[in-house]
Amino acid sequence: MTRFTLAALVAAPAVLGGGLLPTTSTFAAVAQTPVKATTTKAPVSTTVPAKTPTATPTKSPALTPAKANSITAHQETAADYAQFLQAKYNIQLPAQVKRGDFLRALAAIVKSPTASTEAAQTPTFTDLKSGDAAYDAAVTLSQQGILSDKTIHANDALTVYAAVFVAVKAAGFKELAYTYPQSKVDAALAKAGIAANRVQGQAAQELAAAIDTGLVPEQLYPVLRKSGTIDRNTANILLGQTLTSLGKYKNEIGRTSDSDIYEKLYSAYRTADLIEAPELRTIVDEALRSNLVTGYNLKDSRYNSNFIDSLTLTYGHDDIKHAVQLIGLLRSEGIDADVQFQPKTSAFIYLKEWGTPKETPDYKVTQIENGNYIAYAKEYDIQFEFNNTKDKQRFNNIISTYAKKNSDTQTPLIYNSWWQPLYYSPTELSGYPVISNTKITLGNYYAQSFSLKDKAQAIRDGFRKLAPDATISGYDFWVDQPFFNYLNGESE
Structure with missing residues (x-):
């Protein structure tokens, strides 16, 4: 991936008792002796440009409890x-x-x-x-x-x-x-x-x-x-x-505690291709050409996790090794969670002055009228459903300590950590600011672009002019502070 893909995510600006049971299976079967209750225990597109170095954060003692790695x-x-x-x-x-x-x-x-x-x-x-x-x-x-x-x-x-x-x-x-x-x-x-x-x-x-x-x-x-x-x-x-x-429960590749979760991640990533969706892409590419947005993501709703919103976070990146280390990090911190891998293609304007882009199977470009390019890059989102809201809240501190870059020479961090990591919640979460998402949907595919709340309505109106027959929707959600800062033009 190139260092320019952050723009692709954002919209703007940058047994049995006695008798026999019935021989036919009737719901109105004869009532039998009551049984005691069984008791069970409940148990977006972002490679980030380099920024001015800042102080390396210290690890929080709260992140390393005595039994943190016990899952x-x-x-x-x-x-x-x-x-x-x-x-x-x-x-x-x-x-x-x-x-x-x-x-x-x-x-x-x-x-x-x-x-x-x-x-x-x-x-x-x-x-x-x-x-x-x-x-x-x-x-x-x-x-x-x-x-x-x-x-x-x-x-x-x-x-x-x-x-x-x-x-x-x-x-x-x-x-x-x-x-x-x-x-x-x-x-x-x-x-x-x-x-x-x-x-x-x-x-x-x-x-x-x-x-x-x-x-x-x-x-x-x-x-x-x-x-x-x-x-x-x-x-x-x-x-x-x-x-x-019926296939109506959680749609996931596994859990962080699964012995084969890393192989599942690699398999999901290897079999994911750039999302084409040509009809939809034509519409949102026009939004790029007209500067309505600076970038967007393409996703497939068939990968939706069906997780419980109040327990869910979505984390975006482009490097599969980072995802594997992130799962390992969560395991080391004693966090078990459901995991769903969602392929994602990010599109953004690649300026001609950056030089001639080099295409790969996971990175394609199309030159446009002014000499710039629209670049399409393979990325992914991982959705986590945590066992409880406490673990969901802990995620922020874990990322800030081990997966948030603050200087070019900062170590130790997990592989390919970003200046502005991106993770967000569909429900309110303490310490997370609110931003907006605008979605345009055709069939199974949808394009989305994130923005500050005060920019969202103009983007939705613009999409409706470009595609009056398409389904345009929007909603607010809660995002990590570094990404919110980026939307506001700040370095972290």
């Missing part, structure tokens, strides 16, 4: 899923989960805004009518072949097996389940410690498939064996596993 590998818990369901779907199950509660949660998960059910016949229920709390959810699930019952008993307690029977269909495993011969059913049930004669027919097939696919993870096997009324933790795990099976 326990994270496993998603009921609390994790509950937090996600509340943040993304406004779902919060009550302590005593009723059938209607579970149906409404499943319907919110599986319902696709683009799916058309106009041709589907509206089902009728013996105990639900339009306007009842669970009616719309029951209709949605029935029309998609997930719920076959006509009697819902929405206000009754929900049994573990009834929940599994409907969840395995909602998770997309119904057809797979019905391919199971008896031998595979017996093997799967045995794996969970359930006698082969305890469940029969399609119900047994669906339960077996739920076990084999991981929809019912090993931690829930004791709950299956005991059976009875479902508890909130078990329900949240089933909902979380359903989200995962």
